[in-house]
Amino acid sequence: MPGLYIHIPFCKQLCSYCDFYFSVSLARTAEMLNCMMKEMDIRASKGEQLYGTPEPCTLYFGGGTPTVYRAGELKRLSEKAVSLFFPQSPSEWTVEANPDDLTEDYLRQLAETGVNRLSIGIQSFIDRDLQAMRRRHSARQAAESVRRAKGAGFGNISIDLIYGFPGMSLKEWEYCLDRALELNVEHISAYHLSIESKTVLGKLRDRGEFSPVDDRLSDLQYKMLERKLQDAGYVHYEISNFALPGFFSRHNSAYWNRGQYIGIGPSAHSYDGKCTRKSNVANNIRYIESISRGVVPETVETLSEKDIYNESLITSLRTAHGLDLNTVPEIFRAGFLKKAARYLNSGRMTYTGRYYAIPSQYFLISDSIISDFIEVDC
Ligand code: SF4
The missing domain is CATH 3.20.20.70 (Aldolase class I)
Incomplete structure:
Protein backbone atom coordinates (compact mmCIF):
# COMPACT_ATOMS: atom_id res chain seq x y z
CA MET A 1 0.00 0.00 0.00
CA TRP A 256 8.36 -2.53 6.73
CA ASN A 257 7.09 -4.28 3.59
CA ARG A 258 9.20 -2.03 1.36
CA GLY A 259 6.19 -0.40 -0.25
CA GLN A 260 6.43 2.81 -2.25
CA TYR A 261 6.24 6.19 -0.51
CA ILE A 262 6.71 9.83 -1.32
CA GLY A 263 8.24 12.09 1.34
CA ILE A 264 7.64 15.85 1.47
CA GLY A 265 9.51 18.40 3.59
CA PRO A 266 13.03 18.80 5.00
CA SER A 267 14.76 15.46 5.77
CA ALA A 268 11.88 13.43 4.27
CA HIS A 269 12.75 10.34 2.22
CA SER A 270 11.00 8.88 -0.81
CA TYR A 271 11.26 5.34 -2.15
CA ASP A 272 9.85 4.06 -5.42
CA GLY A 273 9.34 0.52 -4.09
CA LYS A 274 12.10 -0.71 -6.41
CA CYS A 275 15.64 0.65 -6.38
CA THR A 276 15.51 4.44 -6.08
CA ARG A 277 15.61 6.31 -2.83
CA LYS A 278 15.56 10.10 -2.52
CA SER A 279 16.46 12.11 0.60
CA ASN A 280 15.56 15.76 1.08
CA VAL A 281 18.10 18.07 2.70
CA ALA A 282 17.75 18.16 6.50
CA ASN A 283 17.99 21.92 6.79
CA ASN A 284 15.00 24.27 6.82
CA ILE A 285 16.80 27.30 5.37
CA ARG A 286 18.43 25.38 2.52
CA TYR A 287 15.15 23.61 1.82
CA ILE A 288 13.20 26.87 1.59
CA GLU A 289 15.86 28.52 -0.61
CA SER A 290 15.99 25.60 -3.02
CA ILE A 291 12.22 25.07 -3.29
CA SER A 292 11.80 28.82 -3.89
CA ARG A 293 14.04 28.37 -6.95
CA GLY A 294 11.87 25.48 -8.12
CA VAL A 295 14.38 22.76 -7.24
CA VAL A 296 13.74 19.92 -4.77
CA PRO A 297 16.93 19.73 -2.64
CA GLU A 298 17.31 15.96 -2.71
CA THR A 299 20.01 13.39 -3.12
CA VAL A 300 19.11 10.37 -5.21
CA GLU A 301 20.52 6.95 -4.45
CA THR A 302 20.26 3.91 -6.68
CA LEU A 303 20.13 0.81 -4.53
CA SER A 304 22.03 -2.29 -5.60
CA GLU A 305 20.51 -5.76 -5.29
CA LYS A 306 22.61 -6.19 -2.14
CA ASP A 307 21.35 -2.89 -0.65
CA ILE A 308 17.75 -3.94 -1.27
CA TYR A 309 18.35 -7.37 0.25
CA ASN A 310 20.06 -5.90 3.34
CA GLU A 311 17.26 -3.36 3.82
CA SER A 312 14.61 -6.06 3.57
CA LEU A 313 16.42 -8.08 6.23
CA ILE A 314 16.49 -5.06 8.55
CA THR A 315 12.84 -4.16 8.09
CA SER A 316 11.12 -7.52 7.74
CA LEU A 317 12.96 -9.40 10.48
CA ARG A 318 11.68 -6.82 12.98
CA THR A 319 8.11 -7.76 12.16
CA ALA A 320 6.14 -10.73 13.45
CA HIS A 321 5.52 -12.09 9.95
CA GLY A 322 9.22 -11.99 9.10
CA LEU A 323 11.07 -12.31 5.82
CA ASP A 324 9.45 -13.86 2.76
CA LEU A 325 11.99 -16.31 1.32
CA ASN A 326 10.65 -15.55 -2.16
CA THR A 327 12.03 -12.01 -1.85
CA VAL A 328 15.59 -13.22 -1.17
CA PRO A 329 17.53 -12.89 -4.42
CA GLU A 330 18.91 -16.16 -5.82
CA ILE A 331 22.48 -14.98 -5.37
CA PHE A 332 22.04 -14.62 -1.57
CA ARG A 333 19.66 -17.52 -0.99
CA ALA A 334 22.13 -20.33 -0.21
CA GLY A 335 23.99 -18.11 2.28
CA PHE A 336 20.72 -17.05 3.90
CA LEU A 337 19.47 -20.63 4.28
CA LYS A 338 22.78 -21.81 5.77
CA LYS A 339 22.73 -19.11 8.45
CA ALA A 340 18.99 -19.47 9.04
CA ALA A 341 19.44 -23.20 9.75
CA ARG A 342 21.68 -22.32 12.69
CA TYR A 343 19.09 -19.95 14.14
CA LEU A 344 16.26 -22.41 13.54
CA ASN A 345 18.20 -25.03 15.51
CA SER A 346 18.71 -22.70 18.45
CA GLY A 347 15.06 -21.55 18.41
CA ARG A 348 16.00 -17.96 17.63
CA MET A 349 14.22 -18.16 14.29
CA THR A 350 11.04 -19.82 13.09
CA TYR A 351 9.96 -20.91 9.63
CA THR A 352 6.32 -21.03 8.61
CA GLY A 353 5.19 -21.37 5.04
CA ARG A 354 7.81 -19.35 3.25
CA TYR A 355 8.46 -16.86 6.08
CA TYR A 356 11.48 -16.75 8.35
CA ALA A 357 10.86 -14.78 11.54
CA ILE A 358 12.57 -13.94 14.82
CA PRO A 359 10.29 -14.99 17.71
CA SER A 360 9.22 -11.96 19.70
CA GLN A 361 11.10 -13.07 22.84
CA TYR A 362 14.30 -12.47 20.83
CA PHE A 363 13.25 -9.13 19.30
CA LEU A 364 15.42 -7.26 21.79
CA ILE A 365 18.54 -8.95 20.38
CA SER A 366 17.27 -8.84 16.80
CA ASP A 367 20.00 -6.36 15.81
CA SER A 368 22.72 -8.91 16.48
CA ILE A 369 20.80 -11.68 14.68
CA ILE A 370 20.05 -9.48 11.66
CA SER A 371 23.64 -8.22 11.45
CA ASP A 372 24.76 -11.83 11.02
CA PHE A 373 22.74 -12.00 7.78
CA ILE A 374 23.81 -8.67 6.34
CA GLU A 375 25.84 -9.01 3.16
CA VAL A 376 28.93 -6.79 3.31
CA ASP A 377 31.33 -5.70 0.60
CA CYS A 378 34.64 -7.51 0.82
S1 SF4 B 1 11.86 17.19 19.97
FE1 SF4 B 1 10.27 16.08 21.06
S2 SF4 B 1 8.35 16.75 20.11
FE2 SF4 B 1 10.02 17.28 18.71
S3 SF4 B 1 10.20 15.52 17.29
FE3 SF4 B 1 11.62 15.19 18.97
S4 SF4 B 1 10.49 13.92 20.41
FE4 SF4 B 1 8.98 14.85 19.06
Whole structure:
Protein backbone atom coordinates (compact mmCIF):
# COMPACT_ATOMS: atom_id res chain seq x y z
CA MET A 1 0.00 0.00 0.00
CA PRO A 2 1.77 3.22 -1.10
CA GLY A 3 1.83 6.22 1.20
CA LEU A 4 2.73 9.88 1.38
CA TYR A 5 4.66 11.28 4.34
CA ILE A 6 4.89 14.98 5.21
CA HIS A 7 7.64 15.96 7.65
CA ILE A 8 6.77 19.03 9.71
CA PRO A 9 10.21 20.27 10.79
CA PHE A 10 9.33 22.35 13.85
CA CYS A 11 9.05 21.71 17.59
CA LYS A 12 8.32 24.14 20.38
CA GLN A 13 10.94 22.51 22.61
CA LEU A 14 13.89 20.14 22.26
CA CYS A 15 13.28 16.76 23.95
CA SER A 16 16.44 15.41 25.54
CA TYR A 17 16.46 12.06 23.68
CA CYS A 18 15.40 13.24 20.23
CA ASP A 19 17.54 13.09 17.11
CA PHE A 20 14.86 13.78 14.48
CA TYR A 21 15.31 16.79 12.27
CA PHE A 22 13.42 19.94 13.32
CA SER A 23 13.93 23.56 14.28
CA VAL A 24 12.72 25.18 17.50
CA SER A 25 12.41 28.51 15.75
CA LEU A 26 8.83 28.86 14.53
CA ALA A 27 9.59 32.03 12.58
CA ARG A 28 9.24 30.42 9.15
CA THR A 29 6.29 28.08 9.56
CA ALA A 30 4.12 29.98 7.03
CA GLU A 31 6.91 30.06 4.44
CA MET A 32 7.61 26.36 5.06
CA LEU A 33 3.96 25.47 4.50
CA ASN A 34 4.03 27.20 1.10
CA CYS A 35 7.29 25.44 0.21
CA MET A 36 5.92 21.99 1.08
CA MET A 37 2.90 22.73 -1.15
CA LYS A 38 5.31 23.77 -3.88
CA GLU A 39 7.43 20.64 -3.44
CA MET A 40 4.31 18.57 -4.09
CA ASP A 41 3.64 20.57 -7.28
CA ILE A 42 7.22 20.05 -8.47
CA ARG A 43 7.19 16.32 -7.76
CA ALA A 44 3.81 15.88 -9.47
CA SER A 45 4.96 17.87 -12.51
CA LYS A 46 7.90 15.46 -12.85
CA GLY A 47 5.47 12.55 -12.99
CA GLU A 48 5.89 11.26 -9.44
CA GLN A 49 2.78 9.50 -8.27
CA LEU A 50 1.56 6.84 -5.90
CA TYR A 51 1.37 3.84 -8.19
CA GLY A 52 -1.95 2.37 -9.18
CA THR A 53 -3.18 -0.08 -6.58
CA PRO A 54 -6.57 -1.44 -5.69
CA GLU A 55 -5.77 -0.53 -2.07
CA PRO A 56 -6.31 3.05 -0.93
CA CYS A 57 -3.09 4.89 -0.05
CA THR A 58 -2.12 6.34 3.34
CA LEU A 59 -1.20 9.84 4.46
CA TYR A 60 1.06 10.50 7.45
CA PHE A 61 2.04 13.83 9.03
CA GLY A 62 5.09 13.35 11.25
CA GLY A 63 7.93 15.41 12.52
CA GLY A 64 8.89 17.38 14.41
CA THR A 65 5.48 18.36 15.63
CA PRO A 66 2.70 18.58 13.02
CA THR A 67 0.42 20.16 15.62
CA VAL A 68 2.45 23.39 15.51
CA TYR A 69 0.17 24.10 12.53
CA ARG A 70 -3.51 24.97 12.81
CA ALA A 71 -5.93 22.28 11.65
CA GLY A 72 -6.83 24.43 8.63
CA GLU A 73 -3.17 24.57 7.60
CA LEU A 74 -2.83 20.78 7.85
CA LYS A 75 -5.97 20.55 5.74
CA ARG A 76 -4.41 22.70 3.01
CA LEU A 77 -1.44 20.31 2.88
CA SER A 78 -3.64 17.24 2.80
CA GLU A 79 -5.92 18.60 0.08
CA LYS A 80 -2.91 19.38 -2.10
CA ALA A 81 -1.44 15.91 -1.48
CA VAL A 82 -4.68 14.09 -2.21
CA SER A 83 -5.45 16.11 -5.35
CA LEU A 84 -1.97 15.51 -6.81
CA PHE A 85 -1.06 12.01 -5.74
CA PHE A 86 -3.98 9.99 -4.44
CA PRO A 87 -6.20 7.92 -6.75
CA GLN A 88 -8.88 8.06 -4.01
CA SER A 89 -9.21 9.40 -0.47
CA PRO A 90 -6.55 8.08 1.90
CA SER A 91 -7.63 5.05 3.89
CA GLU A 92 -5.62 6.21 6.86
CA TRP A 93 -4.57 9.77 7.68
CA THR A 94 -2.35 9.90 10.75
CA VAL A 95 -1.20 13.05 12.52
CA GLU A 96 1.49 12.88 15.21
CA ALA A 97 0.57 15.15 18.10
CA ASN A 98 1.92 16.44 21.36
CA PRO A 99 -0.58 16.09 24.24
CA ASP A 100 -0.50 19.75 25.20
CA ASP A 101 -1.57 20.84 21.70
CA LEU A 102 -4.72 18.70 21.79
CA THR A 103 -7.39 21.07 23.08
CA GLU A 104 -11.04 20.13 22.57
CA ASP A 105 -11.38 22.73 19.88
CA TYR A 106 -8.27 21.64 18.00
CA LEU A 107 -9.29 17.97 18.16
CA ARG A 108 -12.75 18.77 16.81
CA GLN A 109 -11.19 20.66 13.91
CA LEU A 110 -8.76 17.80 13.16
CA ALA A 111 -11.64 15.32 13.11
CA GLU A 112 -13.68 17.59 10.80
CA THR A 113 -10.65 17.88 8.52
CA GLY A 114 -10.60 14.12 7.94
CA VAL A 115 -7.73 13.00 10.20
CA ASN A 116 -8.74 9.48 11.26
CA ARG A 117 -5.74 8.38 13.28
CA LEU A 118 -3.78 10.19 16.00
CA SER A 119 -0.34 9.24 17.23
CA ILE A 120 0.11 10.95 20.59
CA GLY A 121 3.59 11.33 22.07
CA ILE A 122 2.98 10.44 25.72
CA GLN A 123 6.36 8.75 26.40
CA SER A 124 5.85 8.27 30.15
CA PHE A 125 3.30 8.54 32.94
CA ILE A 126 5.96 9.56 35.45
CA ASP A 127 6.41 13.32 35.77
CA ARG A 128 10.03 12.96 36.92
CA ASP A 129 10.90 11.16 33.67
CA LEU A 130 8.84 13.55 31.52
CA GLN A 131 10.90 16.39 32.98
CA ALA A 132 14.16 14.53 32.32
CA MET A 133 12.95 13.94 28.77
CA ARG A 134 12.17 17.69 28.55
CA ARG A 135 8.63 17.00 27.42
CA ARG A 136 6.18 19.90 27.46
CA HIS A 137 3.40 18.04 29.25
CA SER A 138 2.69 16.25 32.51
CA ALA A 139 1.42 12.69 32.92
CA ARG A 140 -2.04 14.02 33.79
CA GLN A 141 -2.16 16.21 30.65
CA ALA A 142 -1.11 13.23 28.54
CA ALA A 143 -3.93 11.02 29.82
CA GLU A 144 -6.44 13.84 29.47
CA SER A 145 -5.44 14.45 25.86
CA VAL A 146 -6.33 10.84 25.01
CA ARG A 147 -9.69 11.12 26.74
CA ARG A 148 -10.41 14.36 24.87
CA ALA A 149 -9.42 12.73 21.57
CA LYS A 150 -11.88 9.91 22.22
CA GLY A 151 -14.51 12.48 23.12
CA ALA A 152 -13.89 14.19 19.78
CA GLY A 153 -14.67 10.91 18.03
CA PHE A 154 -11.23 9.48 17.31
CA GLY A 155 -11.50 5.69 17.25
CA ASN A 156 -7.95 4.94 16.15
CA ILE A 157 -5.43 6.33 18.61
CA SER A 158 -1.82 5.32 19.05
CA ILE A 159 0.36 6.38 21.97
CA ASP A 160 4.15 6.35 22.22
CA LEU A 161 5.96 5.15 25.33
CA ILE A 162 9.67 4.93 26.18
CA TYR A 163 11.23 2.26 28.38
CA GLY A 164 14.83 1.63 29.36
CA PHE A 165 14.95 5.22 30.60
CA PRO A 166 17.71 5.84 33.20
CA GLY A 167 16.32 5.72 36.72
CA MET A 168 13.04 4.03 35.75
CA SER A 169 12.50 0.93 37.88
CA LEU A 170 10.61 -2.16 36.77
CA LYS A 171 7.78 -1.19 39.12
CA GLU A 172 7.58 2.26 37.52
CA TRP A 173 7.47 0.76 34.06
CA GLU A 174 4.63 -1.46 35.19
CA TYR A 175 2.85 1.65 36.48
CA CYS A 176 3.28 3.31 33.03
CA LEU A 177 1.91 0.24 31.24
CA ASP A 178 -1.09 0.07 33.58
CA ARG A 179 -1.88 3.74 32.94
CA ALA A 180 -1.55 3.14 29.19
CA LEU A 181 -3.89 0.15 29.30
CA GLU A 182 -6.47 2.13 31.27
CA LEU A 183 -6.75 4.47 28.29
CA ASN A 184 -7.98 1.65 26.00
CA VAL A 185 -6.19 2.93 22.93
CA GLU A 186 -6.06 0.90 19.73
CA HIS A 187 -2.28 1.03 19.25
CA ILE A 188 0.80 1.37 21.45
CA SER A 189 4.33 2.03 20.22
CA ALA A 190 6.88 1.31 22.95
CA TYR A 191 10.50 2.12 22.20
CA HIS A 192 13.54 1.20 24.21
CA LEU A 193 15.49 4.42 24.76
CA SER A 194 18.32 4.70 22.30
CA ILE A 195 20.84 7.36 23.30
CA GLU A 196 22.30 9.06 20.24
CA SER A 197 25.54 11.04 20.68
CA LYS A 198 24.25 14.38 19.40
CA THR A 199 21.22 14.50 21.70
CA VAL A 200 21.08 16.23 25.09
CA LEU A 201 21.06 12.81 26.78
CA GLY A 202 23.99 11.65 24.64
CA LYS A 203 26.07 14.61 25.79
CA LEU A 204 25.13 14.05 29.44
CA ARG A 205 26.08 10.38 29.13
CA ASP A 206 29.40 11.24 27.48
CA ARG A 207 30.14 13.59 30.40
CA GLY A 208 29.45 10.69 32.76
CA GLU A 209 26.38 12.35 34.31
CA PHE A 210 24.32 9.16 34.11
CA SER A 211 24.64 5.56 33.01
CA PRO A 212 22.30 3.78 30.60
CA VAL A 213 20.17 1.01 32.15
CA ASP A 214 21.78 -2.40 32.30
CA ASP A 215 20.77 -5.13 29.85
CA ARG A 216 19.06 -7.21 32.53
CA LEU A 217 16.62 -4.43 33.44
CA SER A 218 16.00 -3.71 29.75
CA ASP A 219 15.18 -7.34 29.21
CA LEU A 220 12.81 -7.45 32.21
CA GLN A 221 11.04 -4.29 31.05
CA TYR A 222 10.71 -5.68 27.53
CA LYS A 223 9.27 -8.97 28.80
CA MET A 224 6.81 -7.12 31.03
CA LEU A 225 5.76 -4.93 28.10
CA GLU A 226 5.08 -7.90 25.88
CA ARG A 227 3.27 -9.94 28.53
CA LYS A 228 1.00 -7.17 29.75
CA LEU A 229 0.03 -5.95 26.29
CA GLN A 230 -0.53 -9.43 24.90
CA ASP A 231 -2.64 -10.31 27.95
CA ALA A 232 -4.71 -7.22 27.17
CA GLY A 233 -5.34 -8.42 23.60
CA TYR A 234 -2.70 -6.46 21.69
CA VAL A 235 -0.85 -8.13 18.84
CA HIS A 236 2.91 -7.64 18.91
CA TYR A 237 3.33 -7.12 15.18
CA GLU A 238 6.63 -5.25 15.03
CA ILE A 239 9.50 -4.96 17.50
CA SER A 240 8.16 -1.69 18.99
CA ASN A 241 4.53 -1.86 17.93
CA PHE A 242 1.42 -3.44 19.43
CA ALA A 243 -2.11 -3.12 18.11
CA LEU A 244 -5.57 -4.43 18.77
CA PRO A 245 -6.64 -6.67 15.86
CA GLY A 246 -7.52 -4.55 12.83
CA PHE A 247 -5.50 -1.54 14.01
CA PHE A 248 -1.98 -2.19 12.70
CA SER A 249 -0.49 1.03 11.31
CA ARG A 250 -1.08 0.70 7.57
CA HIS A 251 1.35 3.49 6.74
CA ASN A 252 4.25 2.08 8.75
CA SER A 253 3.47 -1.48 7.62
CA ALA A 254 4.16 -0.29 4.08
CA TYR A 255 7.66 0.85 5.17
CA TRP A 256 8.36 -2.53 6.73
CA ASN A 257 7.09 -4.28 3.59
CA ARG A 258 9.20 -2.03 1.36
CA GLY A 259 6.19 -0.40 -0.25
CA GLN A 260 6.43 2.81 -2.25
CA TYR A 261 6.24 6.19 -0.51
CA ILE A 262 6.71 9.83 -1.32
CA GLY A 263 8.24 12.09 1.34
CA ILE A 264 7.64 15.85 1.47
CA GLY A 265 9.51 18.40 3.59
CA PRO A 266 13.03 18.80 5.00
CA SER A 267 14.76 15.46 5.77
CA ALA A 268 11.88 13.43 4.27
CA HIS A 269 12.75 10.34 2.22
CA SER A 270 11.00 8.88 -0.81
CA TYR A 271 11.26 5.34 -2.15
CA ASP A 272 9.85 4.06 -5.42
CA GLY A 273 9.34 0.52 -4.09
CA LYS A 274 12.10 -0.71 -6.41
CA CYS A 275 15.64 0.65 -6.38
CA THR A 276 15.51 4.44 -6.08
CA ARG A 277 15.61 6.31 -2.83
CA LYS A 278 15.56 10.10 -2.52
CA SER A 279 16.46 12.11 0.60
CA ASN A 280 15.56 15.76 1.08
CA VAL A 281 18.10 18.07 2.70
CA ALA A 282 17.75 18.16 6.50
CA ASN A 283 17.99 21.92 6.79
CA ASN A 284 15.00 24.27 6.82
CA ILE A 285 16.80 27.30 5.37
CA ARG A 286 18.43 25.38 2.52
CA TYR A 287 15.15 23.61 1.82
CA ILE A 288 13.20 26.87 1.59
CA GLU A 289 15.86 28.52 -0.61
CA SER A 290 15.99 25.60 -3.02
CA ILE A 291 12.22 25.07 -3.29
CA SER A 292 11.80 28.82 -3.89
CA ARG A 293 14.04 28.37 -6.95
CA GLY A 294 11.87 25.48 -8.12
CA VAL A 295 14.38 22.76 -7.24
CA VAL A 296 13.74 19.92 -4.77
CA PRO A 297 16.93 19.73 -2.64
CA GLU A 298 17.31 15.96 -2.71
CA THR A 299 20.01 13.39 -3.12
CA VAL A 300 19.11 10.37 -5.21
CA GLU A 301 20.52 6.95 -4.45
CA THR A 302 20.26 3.91 -6.68
CA LEU A 303 20.13 0.81 -4.53
CA SER A 304 22.03 -2.29 -5.60
CA GLU A 305 20.51 -5.76 -5.29
CA LYS A 306 22.61 -6.19 -2.14
CA ASP A 307 21.35 -2.89 -0.65
CA ILE A 308 17.75 -3.94 -1.27
CA TYR A 309 18.35 -7.37 0.25
CA ASN A 310 20.06 -5.90 3.34
CA GLU A 311 17.26 -3.36 3.82
CA SER A 312 14.61 -6.06 3.57
CA LEU A 313 16.42 -8.08 6.23
CA ILE A 314 16.49 -5.06 8.55
CA THR A 315 12.84 -4.16 8.09
CA SER A 316 11.12 -7.52 7.74
CA LEU A 317 12.96 -9.40 10.48
CA ARG A 318 11.68 -6.82 12.98
CA THR A 319 8.11 -7.76 12.16
CA ALA A 320 6.14 -10.73 13.45
CA HIS A 321 5.52 -12.09 9.95
CA GLY A 322 9.22 -11.99 9.10
CA LEU A 323 11.07 -12.31 5.82
CA ASP A 324 9.45 -13.86 2.76
CA LEU A 325 11.99 -16.31 1.32
CA ASN A 326 10.65 -15.55 -2.16
CA THR A 327 12.03 -12.01 -1.85
CA VAL A 328 15.59 -13.22 -1.17
CA PRO A 329 17.53 -12.89 -4.42
CA GLU A 330 18.91 -16.16 -5.82
CA ILE A 331 22.48 -14.98 -5.37
CA PHE A 332 22.04 -14.62 -1.57
CA ARG A 333 19.66 -17.52 -0.99
CA ALA A 334 22.13 -20.33 -0.21
CA GLY A 335 23.99 -18.11 2.28
CA PHE A 336 20.72 -17.05 3.90
CA LEU A 337 19.47 -20.63 4.28
CA LYS A 338 22.78 -21.81 5.77
CA LYS A 339 22.73 -19.11 8.45
CA ALA A 340 18.99 -19.47 9.04
CA ALA A 341 19.44 -23.20 9.75
CA ARG A 342 21.68 -22.32 12.69
CA TYR A 343 19.09 -19.95 14.14
CA LEU A 344 16.26 -22.41 13.54
CA ASN A 345 18.20 -25.03 15.51
CA SER A 346 18.71 -22.70 18.45
CA GLY A 347 15.06 -21.55 18.41
CA ARG A 348 16.00 -17.96 17.63
CA MET A 349 14.22 -18.16 14.29
CA THR A 350 11.04 -19.82 13.09
CA TYR A 351 9.96 -20.91 9.63
CA THR A 352 6.32 -21.03 8.61
CA GLY A 353 5.19 -21.37 5.04
CA ARG A 354 7.81 -19.35 3.25
CA TYR A 355 8.46 -16.86 6.08
CA TYR A 356 11.48 -16.75 8.35
CA ALA A 357 10.86 -14.78 11.54
CA ILE A 358 12.57 -13.94 14.82
CA PRO A 359 10.29 -14.99 17.71
CA SER A 360 9.22 -11.96 19.70
CA GLN A 361 11.10 -13.07 22.84
CA TYR A 362 14.30 -12.47 20.83
CA PHE A 363 13.25 -9.13 19.30
CA LEU A 364 15.42 -7.26 21.79
CA ILE A 365 18.54 -8.95 20.38
CA SER A 366 17.27 -8.84 16.80
CA ASP A 367 20.00 -6.36 15.81
CA SER A 368 22.72 -8.91 16.48
CA ILE A 369 20.80 -11.68 14.68
CA ILE A 370 20.05 -9.48 11.66
CA SER A 371 23.64 -8.22 11.45
CA ASP A 372 24.76 -11.83 11.02
CA PHE A 373 22.74 -12.00 7.78
CA ILE A 374 23.81 -8.67 6.34
CA GLU A 375 25.84 -9.01 3.16
CA VAL A 376 28.93 -6.79 3.31
CA ASP A 377 31.33 -5.70 0.60
CA CYS A 378 34.64 -7.51 0.82
S1 SF4 B 1 8.35 16.75 20.11
FE1 SF4 B 1 8.98 14.85 19.06
S2 SF4 B 1 10.20 15.52 17.29
FE2 SF4 B 1 10.02 17.28 18.71
S3 SF4 B 1 11.86 17.19 19.97
FE3 SF4 B 1 10.27 16.08 21.06
S4 SF4 B 1 10.49 13.92 20.41
FE4 SF4 B 1 11.62 15.19 18.97
